[in-house]
Structure formats: C-alpha cells, structure tokens
Amino acid sequence: MQTTNLQVRKRIATLFFLFTIVFLLLGTRIFWVQFVRGAELSEKALQNRMRDIPVEAKRGIIYDRNGQELAISISADSVYAIPAEVVSSEEARAIAAKLAAILDGDENNLYDRITRNSSFEWVKRQIQPEQAQQIKEADLPGIGLTEESRRFYPKNTLASHILGISGVDNTGLEGVDFYYNDLVGGTKGRIVVEHDAANRPIPEATHKYIPPVDGANLVLTIDETIQYITERELDKVFKERQAKSAAAIVMDPDTGEILALTSRPTYDPNNYQEYPAQNRRNYAINDAFEPGSTMKIATAAMAMEEKIVGPFSQFYCPGHIKVGKETIRCSGGTAHGNQTFAEIVEKSCNVGFVQVGLDLGLEKYYKYLHAFGFGKTTGIDLPGEAEGIIVPESRAMQIDLATMSFGQANAVTAMQLMAAVGAVANEGQLMQPHLVQQVIDKDGQVIKKYEPKTVRQVVSADTARELCSILEGEVTNGTGKNAYMPGYRAAGKTGTAQKIAPTGGYMANEYVASFIGFAPADDPRLVCIVVVDAPQGYPYYGGWVAAPVFKAIMEDSLRYLDVPQREEIDSTSPPTPEKVQVLVPDVVNLPLAEALSTIKERGLSAKVTGEGNIVWQQTPKAKTKIDLNSEVIIYLSPFEQNGENTEVTIPDLQGKSMKEVAKILADLGLHLLPEGFGLAYEQTPAAGKVVTSGSNIRVKFQPVGE
C-alpha cells in the first residue's frame, strides 16, 4: 500500500542518486590524495616533522708549497639544547644556573635560550675542553655536546689575507677558505629525528644519521719562507712610513704561481674579531690605484713590439709637452733634454712617454692594454678581486692616451700590474696568477691539480727580452737605484702617483709609491711588486719608499732559493782573466779628441753620435763597471750644430726653482744636469766661470726647509 505522494517519492530517489554520486566523487578524491599524491605528501609530511642536529665536517688543512701547515682544523665541543626536553624536565631554571656557572654566561640569557620554542638551540659553540668535561659530568636533561671543528692558524698573522677566515659554523668567509669552500669545507652531517609540532621527539620516531664528509686539503703555491720575508719587509715600511695600506706580491713569472702575497694593515685570523674589519681588506687585489710610472713598462712594451721605438731612438724633452689644450710636465718640471728611449725609461720621463703613447695611437694602445689584462680580473683564486678602472675606449681622447701612457687616468690592482710585468719577464707570455697548486685528500692522494695557465702571448719574446735589459738599466742608472742589488741583476720600474681625491682631481699630499721588478734580469726567477699607499714623510717617491723593500725581499728570497749570484768585481777579488771589467771614465764636457783618447786608454772603444767638438753625454755613465773592450757611446752637443760655439759666463743660480734654472741655462745654450728637487743650492762649475756653450751645468736642488 502506497500512502505517500508519488512526487515526493521521485524526489527522494533523486536525492539518493545525488548523494551516491557525491560519495563516489569523495571516494575518488580520497583515492587521489592517498595514492596519486601519497608518496609526495608523506615525504613532505616527514620533512615537516624532522628536526636536524648538525654534525660538522672537519675543514681541510691548508699547506704551503713545501707542506708547512698554514691553517688546520681542531676539534672543539659545542653545547646544544633541545628546549622541549629542558622544559619537560621542569628544571629549566636550575639547568640555566648550572650552565651559567660552567660556561661563565648570563643565567637569564641562557634560560631564555634553552626554553625557546624551537627544536634545537646552540647554547655555546666551541667551548674549552674543561668546560666540556664539566658539562658531560653535570648530565643535564635536554643539554648535549656535539663535536665541531674550528680553524686554527698556527702562524697567526702570516698569510692572513690569503688564508682568510672561517666562521663559527665552519664555513669559509674570506680568502682561499672561502674561494675553495666547496672543496675544503666538506659536507655537513646530520642527525635527523622526527619530532612533534612542539619539538618533542615522537615515540617510534624515524631516526637518521648522515655522517659528515671531511674537507679536502689545499696545497698553496705560497712559500712560507718567502711569505715571511715579504711580510717582514713590508711591515717595516708600513710602520716606518705610517702608510694607510700597503701590499707586496712575489710571483714566479714562468708559472704564475704566487709565492708570497700580503697586505697591510693585517690581522690574526685566530681572533679576527679583535681587529677592525678593514684590516681584512686585501689591498693587493681588492683595491685599484693609479699606477703612475710603473705603467710605463706596459707602454714601453707596446711601443717596442710595434717597432715605434728601439732602445736608441732619440727623444727630446723640454720639460713639458702640449696635448690639445693641456700641458703635461715631467715631474718637478725637469727638462730631460735629448735622450734615448732607454734613458726616458731610466729617467721616467713623462714627456717622452707621452710622445711614445701618441705615436702608438688609441686603437693599438687599447689593444695591448686589454692584452696585458688591465680592466679585467686576473682570475686569481681569491674572492673580491677588483677589475680596476680604465677609461672607456669609446670616450678616450688624445689627452687620455697621453696621460695613460705614463700611468695616469687608469686604475689597476697590484695583482694586475704584477701579472702584466710578469709577462715581460716571461718572454711576453701572460700567465694567470694562482694561489693553489693542488688539492689532496687526507692520504695525500692528489684530487685536483692546477697547472700553470698561459693566458696569451702579449708581446714577442724578443721585445720582452729587450725591455728587460732596458729595465735593468733603470735599476742600475735610473730612478730605481735603490733596488740595486750587488749580487743579482735586477730590473724594474718605480712609480709615484698622486692619489685621486674622492671629490675628483688629485690630492696635494697623498701619493702611492710603488716598485715593480724582477730578477735576475737575464733569466727572471721572481717578479715582485711593492705598493705603499700614502706614506708619510719625505721623500714619498717609489724609488725611495718601495724600491728598498723590493730589494730586501728579492735579495733574501733569491738567496733562499739558491739562485746563483753574478760574479762581482771589486778591489778584494782578483779579476778573472777572460772577463776583465773596467770603470768607465768621465768624458762629459771634454773636447772630442781628448775624450776618445781617454776612452782608449781604459781599453774601451768609442762610438760617436751627433756632431760637434764637445762631449755632451755618454753611455754608460762614468764609474760604471763594464767589460774590457766594450763600447762607450759619446753624444755630441746639438747646440754646436749651429756653429754658435761661443763662450758664456755661468750665472748664479742659487735659490731658483728648477723651472727657472732650466730656462736660464737653455737661453745661454747650456745643459742642465739636475740633482734632487726643490730650489738650487749648489752648482758646478761655480757662478762666474766661463764655459763654452753646450756645456753641462750640474745643479743640486733641495726642497725648501730642509
């Protein structure tokens, strides 16, 4: 018997049908979540519940090239807390008090930390062994010890800028420790335990122990002894001259291996927090400066490679040169007069180099600038290397070319300059400077070897060799005299550059003094650059500040490396028969005939250039030791070519500036041989003497107030 409405019955059937579909859809949805996405979701869920306790890997040892340990890893215990366990022990206060007593910390601070709402907290890292022992004995609930490793630098400040620092969580923060972190750092291990949302371990929890992998060891190209010598010498000048910063690098030009690299100010990586952060700045690679005359080496190489000049090309320096609207002067306004290319290098004549640069032209200059690697990082394996700044080629004018030629306008790093000059010392091949020789595992097996890398041939081997001998002359006769070593033939170049003020323009009293060079000149074993930023006191010239440092580093290092010394001629040692050396006589200002006979008497031959009767200049200079039967070049005075061989009386030059003196003498047809800087105080011949025009007048200058 049907008593209910048919319409209602139909609708009820529809409802049942509707809900059947709904439940089937829900079943499908559940199936999709549990099966299709099940693996992914359960993995995520597990990750969500896992809590890590890190297990640090030991960082690899850093050795010098001879296996001396420069940075090692020592184990230290670190205290951690599992806050949930501390809280559930209900002794958090007492635990904090005990920890405070053992670790010498603030109790409230520790209490906050060990009761923090997290799964894992470090209480104190890398504690002393006695403290660790006490904590072990105290056996506090929720407090545990884990072994961590910490860097120790047995040589303290030695090579600090190379080694860098590594942080408390055992990652390299600076230096090779940072650069090679992936290799040296190893892989962290972990203890993973499943926890509830309030960070308590779950019963039947999933546990995993992933052991750490210790880091690989690095063998540097650094030689600890040379590094020590370099640091000792740089330190001396840095302190004596109260410089702002300083850097020195020693490199093997044949391989690009850096044997020593140091910057000042420095710091002890064992407790670097006690030093100002800027002490960690590696001046040798992180900062660029205007190189000044050291850059002339590059300009010279370019010009010689392009056959624009040879060693005996003639230049005339009136003390200044006009480029466009600008006038460029030689330092102190010195007029170098007539000189060979070799001499403009020796005297570091700006005017001469401007001429060379302009002859080269912008296009070629930039081609070589890039070839030498300026404006780009050298690729040295240290972090934060600066690129330097070079005037963009598209914007470069003639005046830029002129100033670049003698080392202004562009800024370079000591490392770039080092690599570029290294190319000159290495027969024109630019090598990539590098600090790491090889990576070895803990059994000494080589994992990775870094072979010397040639970047490119910048100039020909002939050009490079020729330039080497010119640069040797710079040390023997030129501005780099203070780098002269009796035992070794050194070649190099000084540089003194005014610093650019932050506001633009040059600063009046701040200079960067530098010297770069190599030795022995005929077969360079070491290249060394010394840069001193803002030395105090006078003289601030590279030849006075940096060259002696170069000399000291090179002398000791070459001896240490057993590089044979050249044979020395002096009164105490008898001359060897096949190679007798004699002193060059002084023939300047002598009549030509007398000069020739004097030279012959010494067993030397003479080569005469120019026309006239009076000797104006000679190469080599008087008192230079040269081999018997060598040639002495005699230059005759250009003034005599006009037949104005008149007699003139020498005026009193006392108290006049070099510029004034040069003008007065030039008007009289006399040559100025200046010595020193400042105002004239002594002259030979004396005032009132009568000489023939074209003679040389030696004038000594000294700075005012000294």
Next chain:
Amino acid sequence: MRLRKGPPDFILFITTLLLVGIGLIMVFSSSAVTSNIRYDDAYLFFRKQLQWAVIGLICMLVVMKLNYLRIKDLAIPLMIFTLLCLVLVVTPLGIEAKGATRSLGVGFLQFTPSELAKLAMAMFLARVMEVNLDRMRSFTQGILPILVLIALVCGLIMLQPDLGTSFAIAGTAFFMMMAAGARGSHLGLIALSGAGVVAAAIAVAPYRMERFIAFLNPWKFPTDEGFQTIQSLYALGSGGLFGMGLGRSRQKFFYLPEQHTDFIFAILGEELGFLGAFLVISLFLLFAWRGFRIALNAPDTFGSLLATGLTTMIVFQAAINIAVVSGALPVTGITLPFISYGGSSLLFTLIAVGFLLNISRYSTYR
C-alpha cells in the same frame, strides 16, 4: 489510523553501531597524545565521548520505541524550545569557547542548542511541509514561510557565530523542500541566493575570507591560513593503502589542529589508509541508502519527509566534512557525524537515528 508494526531497519542499526564504534576508537587514537600532554589524561576525550555514546544509544532506543503517531505532536513544542535555547545561548548565559558562544548548561550537563536545532528543524519542516504539501509549488504560500523560518534559525545561530551548523541546517532544509516537491526554478533561485549569502558571510568576516583564500591555494600559506588543509593532506597522504597502523598517526602530534573533531577523518585516513577511509565512506553511503529507503516506505508524508530530512542532515554533513578534509572545500567547521568528538552532536545524531528506526518499524514495504 492503525499501523502495522514491524522490526526496525536492522542494516541501518548495524551501520550506526559500526560508525559509532569507529568513532570511539578514532576519538581515542587521535586525542590521546594531546589530551595526555594538555590534561595529563590520555583517556579524557575518549571517556567523555563514550559516556555520550551510551547516553545517545539509550536515547536512540527510547526514541525508536515512541509511538509513531505521537511524534508529529513533538514538532512544534520542540521548535519553540529550540528557539528559546538559541536566544539564551547568545545572552550572557551562553558558554564561550574558542571565540564562539555555542553551549548552554552547567558542568557535565552542557549541550549545544544548534545541534538540537538540526533535529528540531527537520521535524518542524516535515510537519509544515506535510500540511502545505499542495502549496509547495507556490513560492509565496509554500516556500517563503519556510525561508523565513530558515533565516530566523540560521540568523540566531550566526550570532554565536557558527557558519558550519547554519549551512548544515539550510542545506537540510533545502533538500527537504526539494523532496516536498518545490519547483526546480524556485530551488535554483534559492541555491543562487544561498550562495550569495554564503559569499556575503565570507566577505564580512576576515577569518572566513582567509580560509577561503587558503582553500584556493593552501601551499601559498603553509604556516597560517593554509596550515590546516596542508597538515590534513599530509595526514591523508601518509596513509596510503593500508595506513600507518591504528594509533600510529604522526600528524596527531600537534601538527594537525582539531585532529579529534573537524579533522578526525584525516587521522583515520593516516592510520587506517585508503581502506579505512573507503570503509567509512561506504558506511555513510549505506546509511544514505537505508535512510532514503525508510523515507520511501514511510507510512505517511510526514514520516517520509522527516526520514528524508534526518538522513540528508547526516550524510550531507558527512559529505561536506570529508570534502573539507581532503581539501576539496574550504574549511567550514562541520564535524563528521558519529565519528568526530562532540557530545551534543553525537547525542542528537543518535536521536535522529532513533527517529529513523522508529519510522522504519512502520515501513509499508516488506
């Protein structure tokens, strides 16, 4: 009218017992960890739920034995009592918990009037619709009075506030109107405006808005709004086919909030796997089948509509809850009938089953 009295629907009875049994086990399993740590008593929630289950089953049997012809007469007084309680709950007499005022009473004798409202509404609407059956196709005479009533009851419940229960009541009423023969066009219009009301409710309260946005992309808010949904999916996903084993849920360790109430189905899926989840879905489908069968075979229109309303009320909530747990609907706050922890909910659900069993005893189909 004399009616032939037969045995109650045995399958519905067994289905109910199974669901209640599964519920008790799951309440214990899912709540033990948290209640142990929070209240130092792993059995706290289980014991309370067991007490209510016993009381509920007794009430169910009592209701089953009532004289069918007298049930109709209960509808109006029960409705008046319910409205009174709903008003009282929003006065200072109401007991506040978790930011909402939903209960009345003291000590153990607490109850949630909105749970009673579900039952009272089903009975009252069945009564009204039986009388107005011929006018159900008319909007003004049939539908509108019902809508006014729904608005009144739901409005009172929204004062607590409790969107989930309002939604369940409105949904049940909607399906009852459908069963009572309302026009399709009217139903469509109501559904549309209902959606509008829900949208407005979402737009008005920031926390509902957040839940809704999080529903659209829970992974974008893994730590705040999307947290529940994600943790729920983690639990279900970890279950696989056979589950992690009874009592071995990981997500119940404070990861999944409301793990013994709104999200108990997720823990069930984690511990018992797809097989467990599928079993529960099947039991609800079975329940729907028996419930609607009772409605079809009811001795009169009132019984038919009441059975429809009660069955719909239970399975509709189940469907919504499972959809929320599996991330198919935004979080609503609707519990899973029989299984979720909650005394009043279980009590009134079992009383509803009692009415269904009562009606089944007078079934016209043998």
